[in-house]
Amino acid sequence: MDKQDKIKAYLAMNKDKFPDTRILEIESMLNSAPEDKLYYFSVLELKDPTTMLLIAIFGGSIGIDRFLLGDTTNGVLKLILTNLCLVGIIWVIIDIFNVTKRTKEYNFKQFRDIYTFNVGGSL
Secondary structure: OOHHHHHHHHHHHHHHHOOHHHHHHHHHHHHHOOHHHHHHHHOOOOOOHHHHHHHHHHHHHHOHHHHHOOOHHHHHHHHHHHHHOOHHHHHHHHHHHHHHHHHHHHHHHHHHHHHHHHOOOOO
16 A cells, blocks of 8 residues: 555545544645654544534533543533533533534644654644
């Protein structure tokens, strides 16, 4: 399998885990990476937006979705506000509608960090 086939396979498997507006940028980054560095992208554990939506629905009131996306401060605030006052419920509802977008942006940030660290590209 040549480099272009590997890139097409990676994008086919993971395009739903990244923002649609970033797919061309990801493809460009993969094309500029040396073939021996493509391995780093294939082992990157990306969060599934659908799974994160389910977590936000069933565990959002205790901030699990925020913790899993690395937003510890807001996870703690959400936990406190939701359990101490009803204002936090509004936050839970808003997060249910925004969690897939935040998950895709989180995945792109992880991808970009791997690219910068392993390929040495500056963005």
